[in-house]
Amino acid sequence: MHPYKGRKAALSTMHDKRQAIGKPFNDLLGVSIKVPEKINTDLLGTFSGEIERELTPLETLRKKARMGMDELGLPLGLASEGSFAPHRYFPMVAEDHEILLWIDDERGIEVIEQEISLETNYDAKTVTSFNDLKDFLDKVHFPSHALVVRPNSGFIQGFTFKGLKRSSEVKEAINLCTSASADGLVHVETDMRAHMNPTRMKVINKLAEKLAVRLMNLCPNCSCPGWGVVDVVRGLPCEACGLLTKQIAKEVYGCPSCNFRKEEPRQDGVTTSSPTYCDWCNP
Numbered sequence: 001m002h003p004y005k006g007r008k009a010a011l012s013t014m015h016d017k018r019q020a021i022g023k024p025f026n027d028l029l030g031v032s033i034k035v036p037e038k039i040n041t042d043l044l045g046t047f048s049g050e051i052e053r054e055l056t057p058l059e060t061l062r063k064k065a066r067m068g069m070d071e072l073g074l075p076l077g078l079a080s081e082g083s084f085a086p087h088r089y090f091p092m093v094a095e096d097h098e099i100l101l102w103i104d105d106e107r108g109i110e111v112i113e114q115e116i117s118l119e120t121n122y123d124a125k126t127v128t129s130f131n132d133l134k135d136f137l138d139k140v141h142f143p144s145h146a147l148v149v150r151p152n153s154g155f156i157q158g159f160t161f162k163g164l165k166r167s168s169e170v171k172e173a174i175n176l177c178t179s180a181s182a183d184g185l186v187h188v189e190t191d192m193r194a195h196m197n198p199t200r201m202k203v204i205n206k207l208a209e210k211l212a213v214r215l216m217n218l219c220p221n222c223s224c225p226g227w228g229v230v231d232v233v234r235g236l237p238c239e240a241c242g243l244l245t246k247q248i249a250k251e252v253y254g255c256p257s258c259n260f261r262k263e264e265p266r267q268d269g270v271t272t273s274s275p276t277y278c279d280w281c282n283p
């Protein structure tokens, strides 16, 4: 029997992420996810920027996960963080980078999985009136995905309107912000909080499955949950000349608890590199 079967884990969220994380953890691991009622994860920073994020994403995640574990008195806990930015190579498209952290205080381990997805509606527009939003609203899947409206000139107490899902609400918020904004312009952006953004919720669900699968895998040496890829070995041979390229040749599996490691062939079955990546064939 898996060591986590029948256990409870705290999930620190104010944004109903249990709907994305609860099912894979229950179905794959037999872990039931408990969400504490009295936590304010916004203290660690918000997407809409009223509270600046001062810690690194991993530090934020640890603090967040511990809030729920402390509140519920559980040794197992989870927290997730997302960040959104233009894609590294194709700045016209946006990228959702999600991280999910598992903490197990009984074993003294942390297990992290990440997911980078181009499936996101992350976008923003500066407008003077609701009419300027005509094409934008369709593009960002309004009203199934909510919007945030604030003055373009900066944050003003009481003038950040979040979770807007009705045209009438958006119109009213734009009117209020136009008057309040020093430049008369209004900043409209997608609400990236999970419960306001079904597309993001889906990415978190996929990531939760990935982490649950990893926790299912036990270390062949000490049986600790969380056996998975921790590093890669580069040096895939060029298919034309055989010289070693900088492409990934093998994946290194590791345990979150002991030092045991094992090299395995790539999961995708690729054993040679295209000459495109070869310093000899394509200098």
Ligand SMILES: [Zn+2]
Binding pocket: 238, 239, 240, 241, 242, 243, 275, 278, 279, 280, 281, 282
């Ligand atoms: Zn070559």
Ligand SMILES: [Zn+2]
Binding pocket: 219, 220, 221, 222, 223, 224, 255, 256, 257, 258, 259, 260
């Ligand atoms: Zn181990």
